[in-house]
Amino acid sequence: MAYDIKNFAALGLLSATLNVADPDQPQPADLDLVGQALQDMLASMDAEAEHDLSTRLGSPLRQASQRVRELLRLQWSQTVTE
Numbered sequence: 001m002a003y004d005i006k007n008f009a010a011l012g013l014l015s016a017t018l019n020v021a022d023p024d025q026p027q028p029a030d031l032d033l034v035g036q037a038l039q040d041m042l043a044s045m046d047a048e049a050e051h052d053l054s055t056r057l058g059s060p061l062r063q064a065s066q067r068v069r070e071l072l073r074l075q076w077s078q079t080v081t082e
Helices: 005-010 028-047 060-081
Strands: none
Touching: none
16 A cells, blocks of 8 residues: 555556646646646556556565466466366
């Protein structure tokens, strides 16, 4: 569970964080930064052949999640072959 933006990002749930001086009163440069980040993310999504959770699950803090998925995959494959 993430309680602040840095922990949230560390879990692999964000592609990037942006440095905006005052989010309540953004300057034109801040708006340009956000707009460019959104365009970059859309381009990145369009470029991916398959949309999945690999980015999120690839985070070092998600090792337990990776292990659970691995064990479930193994269990399910054994069930199917029986």
